[in-house]
Amino acid sequence: MMKIPKTMATQHPDNANAPYWENDGDGFVSSSEESAECVDTFKNLDVEEFMWDFEGKFAEEAVVDRLFHQHYDYFKKNQLGLKKRLTFRIPNIWQEKGYSLIRALMVILTSEDFASDLKFHSPPLFEVILPMTENAKQLIFIQKSFQELAKIKSKMFGEFRKNIKNTEYINIIPLFEGVDTQINAKKILLKYIDLHKKSFGFKPKYLRVFIARSDPAMTSGIVATVLANKIILSDLAELEEETGINIYPILGAGSLPFRGGLSPLTMQEFYNEYLGIHTITVQSAFRYDYDISLVQKAIKQHNKKTIGKSAIIPKIERTKLIKIVKTFEKEYKYNLNKIVSDLSFVFQSFPRRRERHLHTGLLSYGRKMGKTKMPRAITFTGSFYSLGVPPEFLDIGKIGVLKSKDLALIKKYYKNYEKHLKQAGNFLNWQNLEKLGSKNKGWQKIKDGILEAEKIFGFEIADKNENKKDIKKNTYHKLTNELLKLKSNPQKVKKIITKTGILRKSLG
Secondary structure (H helix, E strand, O other): OOOOOOEEEOOOOOOOOOOOOOOOOOOOEOHHHHHHHHHHHHHHHOOOEEEEEOOOEOOOOOHHHHHHHHOHHHHHHOOEOOOEEEEEEOOOOOOOOOHHHHHHHHHHHHHHHHHHHOOOOOOOOOEEEEOOOOOHHHHHHHHHHHHHHHHHHHHHHHHHOOOOOOOOOOEEEEEEOOHHHHHOHHHHHHHHHHHHHHHHOOOOOEEEEEEEOHHHHHHHOHHHHHHHHHHHHHHHHHHHHHHOOEEEEEEEOOOOHHHOOOOOOOHHHHHHHOOOOOEEEEOHHHHHOOOHHHHHHHHHHHHHOOOOOOOOOOHHHHHHHHHHHHHHHHHHHHHHHHHHHHHHHHHHHOOOOEOEOOOOOOOOOOOEEOOEEOOOHHHHHHHHHHHOOOHHHOOHHHHHHOOHHHHHHHHHHOOOHHHHHHHHHOOOOHHHHHHHHHHOHHHHHHHHHHHHHHHHHOOOOOOOOOOOOOHHHHHHHHHHHHHHOOOOOHHHHHHHHHHHHHHHOOOO
C-alpha cells in the first residue's frame, strides 16, 4: 500500500504575517498564487500533502496543468500521487450547489490523462475530502458519481485516446465536523463499509478519517469539542480492531488553543493530547507566523514520527463524557447567544487572507445567533482574541458546578486543558472584560466563571492588572483597549486585528 502522508498543508486563512515567499507582502494569498504556494510547501517545507480547497472558495482549476508545466523537473522526480499528494476538498452538494463539485471531479479525470501523457505516475489524484459528512450514503453517492462520470468521459473521448481509460474509483475521506457527528462517526463508517461492499464488491482497503477541530469549537465550545475528538479517536481505534481495516486519522488543528493548539512550538504538547493522529494539518499560521527553521524542523519531526494508537475509552466513561459534552455545549451556546452581537463590528472588519465566496453548511453566513450573522471559525476566534477575551472562556462557568469526579474525567481526557487556559489567559484583557460586563451581563457571567475556575484550579488564569514589565503583554493590552473604542472605524479595527494577530502568532 502507498505511504499515507503525515503532514497536510491547507489553505486555512489564519496567518497574521505575509507568507515568506510573497512578493507584495500584503498577506493576502490570491487564487493565482496558490499553485506556487503549493510547490513551495512541497519544496521548502517538505510537507507531504497539500489540500486544495474547492469548498467555500475560488479554486484554480488548472492546478495540475500549472504544476506539471511550470515545475516539470520537480514533479518528474517527486511524482504527484507517490512522493507528494494533492488532495481536493470537494463541496458538499447537500449543503451547496454542485458547480464546483463537477469541476473538481473533471480536474481529477483530466489530470490522469495529462500524467499518462507525460509518463508520470497515474492517477496523480485519487482521494477527495467530503466536508460536513453526515451519513454513509453521501460517501457512496460521491464515489458512484465519480465512477459514472469516468465512464461517460472515457466513452466520449475514448477514440482520441486509444487504449487509455480513466480510473473509475476514487477514495473518499469523510470530514466529521459537529460534535454529534463525531460521536456517531463509528456507526456512519460501519454503514459505509457495508454499503461499499455491496456497491463495489470489496471493502475499502484503508480509511482516512478527517476530524474537525476548529469548526465544532465555534459551534459547541472548546471542552465539548476536545472530548468529542477523544471519543471519535477511541471509536476509530475500536473500529480498526473490529474490521481489520487500517484507519489513519487526520486532525484539522490550528495554532491557537481554541482551534487545536498545534504550532511549531507545541508539537510534544500536541502529541500528548492527541495520541493516534496520523496526519496533522499544517495551516497558514503554522507555516507563515513562525521562523521558517522552526517550521521545517517541526514538519520533519512529524514526517519521521512513529504514530501510536489511540486508547479505547471504557464504555462507562464514554457515556459520562457524552453527558459532559452536552453540559459544556449548552453552557457555551447560552453564553455565546448573550454576547455575540457585541462582536459584530470586529467580524465585519476582519482582514481577508484568501479569495472566498459565501460559505454554506455548518458555519454558513446564513447561520445566525439572534440577529448576528456568524462568521467562519478563524474570523470568530481572531475577533474574540483581538477584543481581549479569548473564546476558550465562554464555557468555563461549568467548572464551578462540576462534581469532582467529572472534573477528574475532563482532566484525564483533556490533558492540556489547564495549560490551554493559561495560554489563552496571556491574551485576556481583564479591563476590557469588566467594561463589557458593565453593559452586558453575559460578559459578567464569563468573568465570574473565570474567577470561580481560578479557585478550583488553584492558579491565576489572567493577570488582573496590566503587567508593565512584560512589554509584549502590555502592547497587546493597549491594542485590545484601543480596538474596543473604535467601533465606528473599520479600517483601524482591521489594522489592530492584524497587529494583535502578529503578537499571538495567528490571525485566528
